[in-house]
Amino acid sequence: QVQLVESGGGVVQPGKSLRLSCTASGFTFNTYGMHWVRQAPGKGLEWVAVISYDGSEKYYADSVKGRFTISRDNPKNTLYLQMNSLRAEDTAVYYCAKDGYYYDSGNLGFHDYWGQGTLVTVSS
């Protein structure tokens, strides 16, 4: 069965950095795109970033562009989110999510499996 396990969350001061990880199992990791989606406390869902199956394509929400970097290590079945210049408004639960399209579709879209999330709190 598909499993996604996030780690790396915690409390960090404004302006500092943090790196999240997501370890995948139960599917062929290097044949699917992967996403990060976040949810501020008591709020809705906000898509953050997506990376294609081979890492050649990366896209970001405007709110994090230039500060966050998505990457993946396919031999390690691991997705990353490097978060720099963190702000109070980045406080949220961060979920990694598997894309629903197989790589040969040439598309990236909905999220068919999600991790349990990791909480990032940006506070002085």
Place this chain on the structure above:
Amino acid sequence: EIVMTQSPATLSVSPGERATLSCRASQSVRSHLAWYQQKPGQAPRLLIYGASTRATGIPARFSGSGSGTEFTLTISSLQSEDFAVYFCQHYNNWPPYAFGQGTKVEIK
């Protein structure tokens, strides 16, 4: 940028009744529309993709319809485990992949 608007914000329904949730896109997203269910303290779960295709393991009481800018999620007979928040999301003309603000289905 496409904006997704869900209505109503809260829906009060009795167990066994039908629930109808709406999602509107600010421009056409064709059939590139997904629905997710989220219970308190849990990650979202995919219910519907392609506007009307149920995800693996999703009961038949959940159905999706619509295309273009107007979409509907119908729960034919609400069970106790269906009381949750539901989000729609488009995946057309990305990025970004915008979510609606959510509809909370609560017990009447």
